[in-house]
Amino acid sequence: MNNEYKYLVALNPSIRNSKEEDIFKLSKRSILQEKIKKIEIEKNFNNPKIPQKILEQILQNAYSRIGISNLNDFKKYLTNNNVDFNDVKNKLEIEALWNELILIKFSSKIKINEKELRDRIKNNNKFLKSYLLSEISFEISNLKELDNKFQEISKVISHKGFDFAALKYSVSPTSNFGGKLNWINENSLNKSIKAAINNLKINDFTKPINVPGGFLILQINDIKNTKIEIDIEKEFKKLENFERNNQLNQYSKIYFNKVKKDLEISEL
Structure with missing residues (x-):
């Protein structure tokens, strides 16, 4: 310990x-x-x-x-x-x-919609906005619990910081790093996540976003805009990898919960 x-x-x-x-x-x-x-x-x-x-x-x-x-x-x-x-x-x-x-x-x-990913890239051909994000991925057994759970997590974020809240509540592999993610460009984000963070400022965090396997709270740690000449194939590979990893993370949470349920855990 x-x-x-x-x-x-x-x-x-x-x-x-x-x-x-x-x-x-x-x-x-x-x-x-x-x-x-x-x-x-x-x-x-x-x-x-x-x-x-x-x-x-x-x-x-x-x-x-x-x-x-x-x-x-x-x-x-x-x-x-x-x-x-x-x-x-x-x-x-x-x-x-x-x-x-x-x-x-x-x-x-894993299912990748290639056309949708390429369309995302083509729609951004001058400036690329990127976000430095942290995440809290959590689950609830009943939708009625969502508001109370969000209030509970929000209170911990306000008093102890997002890193602490991620360590306490997040079921994502990033939890041991305070939920920190690497820089993610906006092309890599699906519509619901992009809409949730679009008007947020640095250090703001989202309301719970419904994702496969649970809910997600994102905090913006930094934002940058980069003028780019897009290499569509290179950006597509990045976006494809991000989408694949995102889906694998959802399966990881589901499988972990199954394994945990099947084990007998003796705690001191």
């Missing part, structure tokens, strides 16, 4: 001033999620391992989210925060193996 506590704080510096007991609750949740995924990975893979080049890219994504530019500085940062680099690497590898498992099980179910 102590190691998980330090790990979560290191990757989400904005929660450092939260109550210790609250962070321990988040740590417990994080450990349970990781254990469940590890059990399922070991059921499906013999000697599971992620190729070194892919692991290096995953590490780069992790430290760039907290504003660190290279691996050596990341290692120093972890040492200064009493976090073992190999533990972090192992945790990221488990998440990557889980994603690989989801890809194997559900890739045949």
Whole structure:
């Protein structure tokens, strides 16, 4: 628990001033999620391992989210925060193996509307708006609970920050990073998400957006406009990958809940 506590704080510096007991609750949740995924990975893979080049890219994504530019500085940062680099690497590898498992099980179910994606690209041929977003993906058992759940999450965001709320409520793989996503251009967003964030300012967050498998709250961390000459095929590949990953994330949540339901969990 102590190691998980330090790990979560290191990757989400904005929660450092939260109550210790609250962070321990988040740590417990994080450990349970990781254990469940590890059990399922070991059921499906013999000697599971992620190729070194892919692991290096995953590490780069992790430290760039907290504003660190290279691996050596990341290692120093972890040492200064009493976090073992190999533990972090192992945790990221488990998440990557889980994603690989989801890809194997559900890739045949992915549906991409190529015409719709190409039309999105063609409609933006001068300036491209991009968003730096954070997400909270959550589920409810009954639609009547939605307003109360949103009020509960909003209150936590207001008092403790979006990062803390993502760690507490989000079922997305990004939760351990405070829900942080990389820059996403507006071509990659479907109509409902684009409409939800279109008039928001930096640091604003959306009302719950209905998505497959649950609901999504997005916060805008930054916005930029870039003058572009569009390479349609290159942009299409980016958009196609984003859409595929988005659908796989929905299957990941559904499959995780199924696996969790089938396990007997004894908590101290």
